[in-house]
Amino acid sequence: MDFLQKLGHKTLSRFASLGRSTRMLIGALVNIPNPRKGTPLLIRQLYMIGHQSLLIIMVSGLFIGMVLALQGYTVLVGYGAEDSLGPLVALSLLRELGPVVTALLFAGRAGSALTAEIGLMKATEQLSSLEMMAIDPLKRVIAPRFWAGFISMPILALIFSAVAILGAHLVGVDWLGVDSGSFWSIMQAQVSFEKDILNGIIKSFVFALVVTWIALYKGYDCIPTSEGISKATTETVVHSSLAVLGFDFLLTAVMFSG
Amino acid sequence: MAKLAELDVESDLSQAIVEIKDVTFSRGEKTIYKNMSFSVPKGKITAIMGPSGIGKTTMLRLIGGQLKPDSGDILFEGASIPNMTRSALYDARKNMSMLFQSGALFTDMSVFDNVAFPLREHTKLSEELIRLVVLMKLQAVGLRGASELMPSELSGGMARRAALARAIALDPELIMYDEPFAGQDPISMGVLVKLIKSLNEVLGLSSLIVTHDVTEVLSIAEHVVIIAEQGVIGSGTAEEMLAHSSPLVQQFLQGLSDGPVPFHQPASPYEDALLTKGAR
Numbered sequence: 001m002d003f004l005q006k007l008g009h010k011t012l013s014r015f016a017s018l019g020r021s022t023r024m025l026i027g028a029l030v031n032i033p034n035p036r037k038g039t040p041l042l043i044r045q046l047y048m049i050g051h052q053s054l055l056i057i058m059v060s061g062l063f064i065g066m067v068l069a070l071q072g073y074t075v076l077v078g079y080g081a082e083d084s085l086g087p088l089v090a091l092s093l094l095r096e097l098g099p100v101v102t103a104l105l106f107a108g109r110a111g112s113a114l115t116a117e118i119g120l121m122k123a124t125e126q127l128s129s130l131e132m133m134a135i136d137p138l139k140r141v142i143a144p145r146f147w148a149g150f151i152s153m154p155i156l157a158l159i160f161s162a163v164a165i166l167g168a169h170l171v172g173v174d175w176l177g178v179d180s181g182s183f184w185s186i187m188q189a190q191v192s193f194e195k196d197i198l199n200g201i202i203k204s205f206v207f208a209l210v211v212t213w214i215a216l217y218k219g220y221d222c223i224p225t226s227e228g229i230s231k232a233t234t235e236t237v238v239h240s241s242l243a244v245l246g247f248d249f250l251l252t253a254v255m256f257s258g
Numbered sequence: 259m260a261k262l263a264e265l266d267v268e269s270d271l272s273q274a275i276v277e278i279k280d281v282t283f284s285r286g287e288k289t290i291y292k293n294m295s296f297s298v299p300k301g302k303i304t305a306i307m308g309p310s311g312i313g314k315t316t317m318l319r320l321i322g323g324q325l326k327p328d329s330g331d332i333l334f335e336g337a338s339i340p341n342m343t344r345s346a347l348y349d350a351r352k353n354m355s356m357l358f359q360s361g362a363l364f365t366d367m368s369v370f371d372n373v374a375f376p377l378r379e380h381t382k383l384s385e386e387l388i389r390l391v392v393l394m395k396l397q398a399v400g401l402r403g404a405s406e407l408m409p410s411e412l413s414g415g416m417a418r419r420a421a422l423a424r425a426i427a428l429d430p431e432l433i434m435y436d437e438p439f440a441g442q443d444p445i446s447m448g449v450l451v452k453l454i455k456s457l458n459e460v461l462g463l464s465s466l467i468v469t470h471d472v473t474e475v476l477s478i479a480e481h482v483v484i485i486a487e488q489g490v491i492g493s494g495t496a497e498e499m500l501a502h503s504s505p506l507v508q509q510f511l512q513g514l515s516d517g518p519v520p521f522h523q524p525a526s527p528y529e530d531a532l533l534t535k536g537a538r
Binding site for chain 1: 348360
């Protein structure tokens with residue numbers, strides 16, 4: 001009986017939490033700030049969320065591309081198919097690794113920062129003071145951060161894939177001796193814009209929505225104490241990462257299984 | 259003479275800026291207020307006092323429309339706050355402001371930008387006019403020389419004064435102070451007491467102070483409301499409260515450690531707790 005009671009309570013609180021997060025998201029989406037006041041806020045957040053994540057995205061992309069080329073080459077060379085290294089790397093990156101790894105890194109770098117920032121704003125009553133100044137925090141604080149995350153992540157994912165392909169070129173062509181012409185031309189022939197690049201971008205937009213939404217909600221709904229903020233920040237990284245991997249499977253099944 | 263004073267208070271209350279009418283409010287299982295009623299007279303300094311944890315700050319949030327009562331009504335200038343639409347509530351909030359206990363300054367903006375913030379958001383004043391208004395507000399709280407500092411560079415008292423300058427930026431009709439004297443040194447406290455009184459007189463606004471700093475607030479409050487046991491246990495002028503017959507009011511005003519509000523939290527007998535192994 002006690003177990004059932006706990007289960008019921010937990011289920012109800014999960015649904016209530018989902019309802020609150022949806023209300024927050026709709027509030028942020030509906031309340032589009034006016035261009036004169038909203039644009040500087042959006043640009044500032046694009047800088048904080050997008051530009052500040054560039055370094056970790058580019059360095060990670062470079063190393064992942066290099067590792068991918070090294071691993072791919074050792075397998076392909078056994079079949080005399082090392083010329084296919086280009087498409088192998090490009091397809092892996094554009095379809096899967098680019099969007100997924102970028103989203104995971106984004107959750108750790110920008111998502112946790114968003115949660116901590118909003119949580120601290122709540123703990124120091126900055127959100128309440130905005131409300132009392134007749135300024136909607138969803139419009140002033142949440143909306144610019146949401147749009148900045150939503151715009152930044154697909155761009156970061158494309159940069160990640162581009163840098164990773166250059167890293168793969170560095171290892172595959174410059175170090176291991178794969179023919180440069182084959183590397184690029186087979187890649188160009190095998191990679192489809194609609195099926196591979198566009199689907200990768202769509203995945204990135206979905207991940208951007210999920211990660212930014214989770215990060216903002218966890219901060220907005222956290223218990224405004226140091227322990228509450230710490231818990232919310234951890235939850236952002238864990239929940240976003242799991243959600244990204246889960247959605248990746250679903251999207252891959254829809255996009256590439258046919 | 260006494261009759262005249264009585265008439266004066268009555269006429270003041272008839273011109274209430276805020277009226278709390280039979281408000282009941284609960285948090286989960288716990289009832290915070292039960293059928294509570296009182297008024298905040300217009301143009302005066304009103305103090306809401308009471309022991310910690312009885313929901314004084316909650317009252318400010320109810321007046322500001324951040325919380326809704328379970329039943330009853332809260333009127334601000336005759337309009338019902340709980341029944342307002344969102345846009346009407348936001349319009350009403352432009353006529354009231356709140357000084358939070360922590361100051362709640364935006365940490366990514368300088369003092370100047372913090373004070374300019376509500377003006378930039380709600381008015382179409384030019385930057386030059388905003389500069390003049392901000393400098394006037396900062397001059398009023400004595401922080402014109404600190405306008406370029408960031409909130410992290412301010413002392414607690416300075417932060418509260420900067421927040422006060424921001425709170426009066428739009429010349430509100432009601433300003434609510436949440437524990438303005440908490441954690442202040444005697445000099446800062448004296449400065450804040452003087453500021454609250456002078457701003458109330460000069461700007462002709464109504465002030466509502468939530469506090470448990472008896473001495474400071476009684477020196478400036480023209481109307482006092484004491485809250486305890488889910489309702490108002492006494493209200494009137496400072497003199498009336500000091501002469502109040504309720505032991506609870508006297509315990510609170512005189513700071514007695516024991517009385518109707520017990521010193522000890524309810525617990526098992528002391529001897530039993532000491533002699534029984536594992537008991538706490």
